[in-house]
Amino acid sequence: MSVRENILLRNGLVVTMNQEGDIFRGDVLIEEGRISKLGKIGKTSSCREIDCSNLIIMPGFVHTHIHLCQTLFRGQADDLTLMDWLRRRIWPLESHLDPASMRASARLGIAELIKGGTTAIQDMGSVRHYDVVFEELQHSGLRAVGGKCMMDYSETVPKGLLETTSDSLRQTERLIKMWHNREDGRLRYAVAPRFAVSCTTELLRDAADMAREHGCLLHTHASENRDEIALVEKRERLSNLHFLHKYGFTGEDVTLAHCIWLGGNEKQLIVDTNTGVAHCPSSNLKLASGIAPLVDYLIRDVRVGLGADGAPCNNNLDMFMEMRLAAMIHKPRYGADAITSEQVVRMATIGGAEVLNMADEVGSIETGKKADIIGITDEAVHTQPRRDIYGQLVYATHYHDVQFTMVEGSFLMEKRELTTIDEQATVAAATSELRKLIDRIRS
Numbered sequence: 001m002s003v004r005e006n007i008l009l010r011n012g013l014v015v016t017m018n019q020e021g022d023i024f025r026g027d028v029l030i031e032e033g034r035i036s037k038l039g040k041i042g043k044t045s046s047c048r049e050i051d052c053s054n055l056i057i058m059p060g061f062v063h064t065h066i067h068l069c070q071t072l073f074r075g076q077a078d079d080l081t082l083m084d085w086l087r088r089r090i091w092p093l094e095s096h097l098d099p100a101s102m103r104a105s106a107r108l109g110i111a112e113l114i115k116g117g118t119t120a121i122q123d124m125g126s127v128r129h130y131d132v133v134f135e136e137l138q139h140s141g142l143r144a145v146g147g148k149c150m151m152d153y154s155e156t157v158p159k160g161l162l163e164t165t166s167d168s169l170r171q172t173e174r175l176i177k178m179w180h181n182r183e184d185g186r187l188r189y190a191v192a193p194r195f196a197v198s199c200t201t202e203l204l205r206d207a208a209d210m211a212r213e214h215g216c217l218l219h220t221h222a223s224e225n226r227d228e229i230a231l232v233e234k235r236e237r238l239s240n241l242h243f244l245h246k247y248g249f250t251g252e253d254v255t256l257a258h259c260i261w262l263g264g265n266e267k268q269l270i271v272d273t274n275t276g277v278a279h280c281p282s283s284n285l286k287l288a289s290g291i292a293p294l295v296d297y298l299i300r301d302v303r304v305g306l307g308a309d310g311a312p313c314n315n316n317l318d319m320f321m322e323m324r325l326a327a328m329i330h331k332p333r334y335g336a337d338a339i340t341s342e343q344v345v346r347m348a349t350i351g352g353a354e355v356l357n358m359a360d361e362v363g364s365i366e367t368g369k370k371a372d373i374i375g376i377t378d379e380a381v382h383t384q385p386r387r388d389i390y391g392q393l394v395y396a397t398h399y400h401d402v403q404f405t406m407v408e409g410s411f412l413m414e415k416r417e418l419t420t421i422d423e424q425a426t427v428a429a430a431t432s433e434l435r436k437l438i439d440r441i442r443s
């Protein structure tokens with residue numbers, strides 16, 4: 001990581017995303033990685049001053065559901081529905097990942113995320129090699145909650161990815177001890193059974209207990225696809241959400257990705273337990289999974305964040321795309337004003353931080369918070385003129401408009417140049433590691 005210096009962001013258009021929704025033209029002082037002062041700040045000598053008069057300054061994006069292990073598989077699994085996508089393409093590819101290809105995949109994904117203004121993610125790994133992902137997160141400077149995925153149900157999981165219940169739990173506990181709260185809390189662990197379909201009840205119950213014993217989050221997929229919930233109902237004679245609830249997978253320390261097909265009182269269960277939801281509109285559309293009842297969630301004050309999911313079901317890790325779709329795809333059903341662009345920017349920033357239980361530290365520009373901040377050009381031809389700043393960010397701004405990305409006061413990208421990752425080498429390694437991986441599958 002680059003050396004942390006005190007920084008004065010001078011004269012930007014600051015979109016704070018605080019509770020009051022304050023927006024002002026002014027300065028942001030960052031000392032020791034935290035926001036120490038906001039407003040009009042006089043001459044200071046002890047910090048580096050950056051002219052931001054042509055920039056929008058806002059909190060970095062928080063992706064609540066990502067799979068860095070899949071970035072290498074971008075374009076390898078187009079035009080399939082979830083279970084075919086998993087069984088025919090993603091699981092065979094994942095089962096042939098080795099440490100080098102895992103590293104290439106994670107680094108490529110992290111580079112893409114930083115270039116698009118993401119400062120924090122929640123990541124779900126594959127079954128093996130998760131240390132490599134944490135090493136890449138550590139080196140890159142990105143804030144992350146992550147964990148290996150857990151899969152021990154032999155009837156549905158392919159041999160190459162199947163683990164025993166005890167191995168899965170043992171590996172998870174080892175990773176927690178190694179990585180949870182490293183880098184002064186920038187890296188945290190989320191215990192992550194892949195989904196109910198791939199896990200025994202013993203694994204789910206013990207995983208939930210383990211997470212709570214160590215103060216980790218819980219992260220899984222839920223009710224993404226109708227085939228998935230039918231498999232659970234057939235096996236357990238319970239609806240998917242009630243099944244997950246029975247084994248501990250609801251609550252304020254839980255993120256459920258997708259939550260599209262919720263019936264009966266399943267939505268109420270999410271509300272009553274204050275469970276977090278990761279809404280991933282690109283992935284839900286591309287895998288033809290469906291459209292989550294997002295407006296119902298927002299009306300009922302469910303904590304909702306956005307996420308890109310994995311590169312092969314998107315095919316980008318781009319928060320601007322997720323914001324645009326989250327704002328648009330619900331309009332035909334609920335009405336043009338059912339979700340405002342401000343609500344969408346909230347989900348992409350402070351809302352995501354709330355889902356990951358880190359909103360007291362990041363997610364908005366407020367004094368005392370860690371400086372996870374991005375700068376976006378406010379002079380692009382495709383965004384001007386504007387009437388409303390949130391509308392501009394959701395409907396007009398692009399990934400390439402992000403000029404800098406900063407985590408805890410350190411620039412991870414400045415003037416669109418990555419500071420912790422060699423971009424060219426990363427792309428080259430991804431291409432060559434994918435070629436080797438496909439050779440391993442064929443041999």
Ligand SMILES: [Zn+2]
Pocket residue numbers: 065066067221257309310
């Ligand atoms: Zn996913």
